[in-house]
Amino acid sequence: MADNPTLTWEDVAQRYGRKIYTFAYRLTGNPDDAADLVQEVLLRVRKGLSSYTPGSFDGWLWRITRNAFLDGVRKKKRRPTQPLPEGDSFAVGASPSPDEVLASVRLSDDVQSALLKLPYDFREAVVLCDVVGLTYDEIAVATDVPVGTVRSRIHRGRSMLRGLLTWPM
Amino acid sequence: MADVRPVSDRVSMLLSCYLDGELTRDELTEVVAALESDLDAIAEFRRLKDARRIVRTLPMLHMPLELIPGGHLGEQLSAYLDGELVTAEMPIVSTHLGTCQDCRRELAELDRSRTAVRALPGVEPPEFLAPRIEDRKHRRGLRAAVAVAAGAAAVSLAFAVTPLGNGEDPAQVSIVDLESRHTARASTGSAPTAVQVGAP
Numbered sequence: 001m002a003d004n005p006t007l008t009w010e011d012v013a014q015r016y017g018r019k020i021y022t023f024a025y026r027l028t029g030n031p032d033d034a035a036d037l038v039q040e041v042l043l044r045v046r047k048g049l050s051s052y053t054p055g056s057f058d059g060w061l062w063r064i065t066r067n068a069f070l071d072g073v074r075k076k077k078r079r080p081t082q083p084l085p086e087g088d089s090f091a092v093g094a095s096p097s098p099d100e101v102l103a104s105v106r107l108s109d110d111v112q113s114a115l116l117k118l119p120y121d122f123r124e125a126v127v128l129c130d131v132v133g134l135t136y137d138e139i140a141v142a143t144d145v146p147v148g149t150v151r152s153r154i155h156r157g158r159s160m161l162r163g164l165l166t167w168p169m
Numbered sequence: 170m171a172d173v174r175p176v177s178d179r180v181s182m183l184l185s186c187y188l189d190g191e192l193t194r195d196e197l198t199e200v201v202a203a204l205e206s207d208l209d210a211i212a213e214f215r216r217l218k219d220a221r222r223i224v225r226t227l228p229m230l231h232m233p234l235e236l237i238p239g240g241h242l243g244e245q246l247s248a249y250l251d252g253e254l255v256t257a258e259m260p261i262v263s264t265h266l267g268t269c270q271d272c273r274r275e276l277a278e279l280d281r282s283r284t285a286v287r288a289l290p291g292v293e294p295p296e297f298l299a300p301r302i303e304d305r306k307h308r309r310g311l312r313a314a315v316a317v318a319a320g321a322a323a324v325s326l327a328f329a330v331t332p333l334g335n336g337e338d339p340a341q342v343s344i345v346d347l348e349s350r351h352t353a354r355a356s357t358g359s360a361p362t363a364v365q366v367g368a369p
Contacts, residue, residue: 022230031260034230111223129189130224136191155185158220165223 009046012061017042019132020065026127027069027120029112033076040068058134059141066124066142114164122157129154175209184214188221231258242272246279 020041024034044064052060115123121143128139136154140147176184180203186192187200203210231245242265248254249262266272 018229018231025230026227031258035261111227115224126224130221131227131229136186136189151182151186151191154189155182155217158185158217159181161224162216162220165220 007049007057009042009049012045012049013042016061023065023127023132024069026112026115026131027123029116033072037065037069037072040072041065044068056138056141058138062128062132062134062138062142063144110165114161117164118157118160122153122160125150125153126157126161176203176207176213180210181213181217184210185217185221187214188218231261242266242269242275246272246276247283250276250279250283 017038021034021038024037025031028034041061041064045061048060048064115127118126124143125139128134128142129136134142136147136150139150139154143150145153180200183192183196183200184203187197192200204214242249242262245254245258245262248258249266254262266276
């Protein structure tokens with residue numbers, strides 16, 4: 001799509017909202033966090049569209065999404081007194097990694113559970129590839145790492161997943 | 170000591186990239202050669218393929234509709250009525266219904282339609298099917314009668330071997346009623362041979 005200069009944020013909401021929501025849900029297992037992320041991403045898209053220069057729209061959008069997601073995780077960490085969904089218990093401490101914050105989120109099924117056990121970088125790469133459907137180049141832009149790192153993360157994420165899922169496939 | 174891993178990390182990673190069509194020409198040649206000659210590479214390929222497939226089969230979720238300009242629930246309403254929403258969708262749908270009059274109205278209409286369809290009476294079968302259905306009923310009736318007769322016979326026999334003497338008044342044990350009731354039901358089929366009840 002997407003290198004269309006007339007794109008509005010409403011178009012982005014209609015076309016990408018579901019993917020953004022699913023991305024966040026698969027990373028956290030938490031519908032409230034996923035809904036918050038959609039809202040935040042759409043706000044950032046609204047502000048950023050006027051300065052968007054044609055290129056990889058998906059890379060641009062998913063970089064915004066990923067950054068919004070990580071900002072949300074950090075913000076949640078800074079406000080530990082905020083009520084959390086049942087079953088969540090975010091650790092209080094200095095500079096927690098996304099892994100630490102996300103380690104305790106609610107699990108919904110075996111695959112979701114296995115995904116949540118992956119280190120954050122691997123989980124993110126696998127979700128962007130297999131849930132969102134980005135190419136390795138787009139994932140590299142979104143996550144700001146070289147393509148070689150993307151390859152390695154996806155591969156290691158898949159290897160770990162297969163080990164975590166003990167049921168026959 | 171030799172490397173105990175069946176395939177190297179490099180080949181394993183290339184197999185993963187191969188699944189996504191993300192190989193250079195040279196890498197593709199290397200992977201194809203491995204898959205043609207190395208059973209361990211094939212096993213590793215299947216392992217990675219399984220992991221990729223299961224993540225890809227996870228359902229795409231619906232985004233919170235209140236965030237989409239003019240967004241409404243649509244097909245989610247029927248799923249909501251039938252209790253078929255996935256857990257993650259429930260709070261979204263409930264929240265949206267709390268604020269959207271259009272969706273509440275549509276939900277009420279869908280509920281009325283659903284109730285009306287569920288209240289439809291059963292339909293009489295076409296005439297040409299009637300003899301076969303009767304035939305089946307008859308056979309079912311016979312089977313039931315035989316079962317009842319067998320049950321009655323068993324009850325009768327049980328009482329027949331129970332000693333009723335020893336100072337007990339047989340009249341206080343309603344064996345006769347019980348027996349006659351069972352015999353009457355059993356007579357719709359082949360009646361069992363009379364069994365003397367209450368005889369010592």
